[in-house]
Amino acid sequence: MWKGIGFAMLGMLFLCGCESVQLEERSFPLAAGIDLQQEEDAEEGEDRKLVVSFDFPDLAQISEKGKTTDTPMGMSLEGADMYHVEKSYENNTNRLLDYNHLKAVVLGEELVKNPKYLRSFLLAWEQQESSARNIDLFVGSSAAEILSLTEETEGSMGKYLEDMLESQKDFRQNKTATLGSLMNQWHNQDELLLIPMLTGQGNRPAVTGYAAVLDFQYGGILSVKEAMEIFLCQNLLRKFTFELSEYEVAEISELQVSAAVEENEDVPVVTVSIKGKARMVTGRPSSSAQQYRLEGKIEKHLTADLQETAKKLRTEYAIDMANTYSSLGGLNRNLYRKYQGQPGVYNQKARQVFEVDISLLNWK
Numbered sequence: 579m580w581k582g583i584g585f586a587m588l589g590m591l592f593l594c595g596c597e598s599v600q601l602e603e604r605s606f607p608l609a610a611g612i613d614l615q616q617e618e619d620a621e622e623g624e625d626r627k628l629v630v631s632f633d634f635p636d637l638a639q640i641s642e643k644g645k646t647t648d649t650p651m652g653m654s655l656e657g658a659d660m661y662h663v664e665k666s667y668e669n670n671t672n673r674l675l676d677y678n679h680l681k682a683v684v685l686g687e688e689l690v691k692n693p694k695y696l697r698s699f700l701l702a703w704e705q706q707e708s709s710a711r712n713i714d715l716f717v718g719s720s721a722a723e724i725l726s727l728t729e730e731t732e733g734s735m736g737k738y739l740e741d742m743l744e745s746q747k748d749f750r751q752n753k754t755a756t757l758g759s760l761m762n763q764w765h766n767q768d769e770l771l772l773i774p775m776l777t778g779q780g781n782r783p784a785v786t787g788y789a790a791v792l793d794f795q796y797g798g799i800l801s802v803k804e805a806m807e808i809f810l811c812q813n814l815l816r817k818f819t820f821e822l823s824e825y826e827v828a829e830i831s832e833l834q835v836s837a838a839v840e841e842n843e844d845v846p847v848v849t850v851s852i853k854g855k856a857r858m859v860t861g862r863p864s865s866s867a868q869q870y871r872l873e874g875k876i877e878k879h880l881t882a883d884l885q886e887t888a889k890k891l892r893t894e895y896a897i898d899m900a901n902t903y904s905s906l907g908g909l910n911r912n913l914y915r916k917y918q919g920q921p922g923v924y925n926q927k928a929r930q931v932f933e934v935d936i937s938l939l940n941w942k
Contacts, residue, residue: 608736609633611721613686681736684721711758769904826861830854888930
C-alpha cells in the first residue's frame with residue numbers, strides 16, 4: 579500500500595515538473611496584430627506575406643510558476659501564413675505560441691479589404707487547436723502601429739482593449755465583434771458585421787469608426803454615429819444618446835426594438851419600431867407642456883435622422899441598417915425564398931420605415 583502511495587506521489591511530482599517546463603517553453607500573447615504586406619513590397623509573382631505583431635505580458639501575470647525575462651514584450655514576424663509565422667517565432671525564441679490567454683486581435687485594414695488573404699488567415703486560425711472564437715476583434719489602418727501604442731496602456735495592449743470593451747455599458751452583451759462572428763460572416767455571408775476601427779490618439783488606441791463587412795466584402799468605414807444607429811435598429815443597445823440640438827441631449831433607455839418586412843410593388847419594406855423612455859441630459863423641460871413638446875421633438879428628429887442614415891447606407895454601401903436579411907426566413911418566408919442566396923440584391927432594394935415612440939420621464 580505504502581509503495582503504491584509512494585509511486586503516486588512521485589507521479590504527481592513528475593507531472594508538476596512537466597507543467598513547469600511546459601510554461602517556460604511557451605509564450606502567451608495577449609494581443610495579436612495581423613497586417614498584409616504591402617503589394618509593392620512583395621516579390622514579383624509571389625503571394626504577399628502576413629506581418630504579425632504580438633503583445634506579450636510577463637508570464638508572472640499569468641502564472642507564478644515562471645517568468646520570461648528573456649522574451650521581448652513585443653515582436654513582429656513575417657510569413658506566408660500563420661503556420662510559417664509561428665514556426666519563425668519558435669525558431670527565434672525556442673518557445674511555442676499559446677493563444678489560450680489571447681484577448682484581442684487587430685486586423686490591418688489592407689487585410690480586411692482582401693477576401694483571398696482574409697479567408698486564408700481565418701482558415702488557418704480555425705484549424706488551430708488553442709484558438710478561440712470569442713476573441714475580441716478590431717481593425718486598424720496598421721495593426722502593428724496599434725500594438726505599438728503601449729506607452730500609455732500600462733504595457734499590455736490586450737488587457738487595455740479588453741477593458742475598453744467592458745467599459746461600454748451602452749451595449750448588450752451580444753454586440754461585440756469577435757473572430758467567431760467574422761468566421762460566421764465568412765461561412766454564411768448573410769449578415770452585416772461592424773468591427774471597431776482603432777486609431778492612435780495621444781499614444782492610446784481609440785474607436786473612431788466601424789469597419790463594415792457585408793457578404794464577406796469590405797464595405798468601408800462608417801462613422802461612430804452611423805454605427806450606433808445601426809446597433810439601435812438591431813436592438814443591440816441598452817441605451818441610446820440622441821442630440822436634438824447643441825443644448826438638448828436625450829438619453830433613451832428601456833429600449834424595445836422590432837422589425838417587420840413586407841413587399842410593396844416588388845420592393846422589400848422594412849418597418850423598424852422603436853420604443854423607449856428618455857430623460858434629458860441637457861435642456862430639461864420646466865413644465866408638463868414643454869415635456870410633451872420635447873417628446874414629439876425627439877420622435878420627429880430621431881425618425882428623420884434614422885431615415886437619412888438609412889438612405890445613405892443603402893445608396894452608398896448597399897446596407898440594410900436593420901440587418902433583416904439574416905433573419906428573413908422568420909420575418910417573411912416569401913421574401914426569403916425570393917432572395918435566397920442574394921443578400922446583396924436584397925439589401926440594395928430594401929427600404930426602411932421607422933416608427934418611433936418615446937416617453938419622456940417626468941420632468942419634476
